[in-house]
Amino acid sequence: MFVRWIISVLLSAVALIATAQLLDGFILESFGWAIIASIVLGVLNAIVRPILVILTLPITVVSLGLFLFVINAITLWITQLLIDDAFVIEDFGTALIAAIILSILNLILNKLTKDVK
8 A cells, every 4th residue: 555655656746747847837846846746735635625625516516527627726736835946836827737737647647557556
């Protein structure tokens, strides 16, 4: 179980680095900071995200689930606020685009490593 968590953190860090390479307003200082950001993002996804999903359930249903990208962007934004200068997202639009890219990259990476876990 611990190995799965480590693999998940590392894959998330790789996705964060790839997103930083794709977007100009999404800046990560190093892979080490990407790992820290991945851990913080994982904690926020475990604690804050479920609360946000419940509170925004009506708008999520009306938008056919697309509002979940906004919730992911909010958790990304909170992550960069907690980490400070090593992880910078310039504006919320960049956070929203990054949330979409990260969702796609995490889906692909998790599918590729499904057998390893």
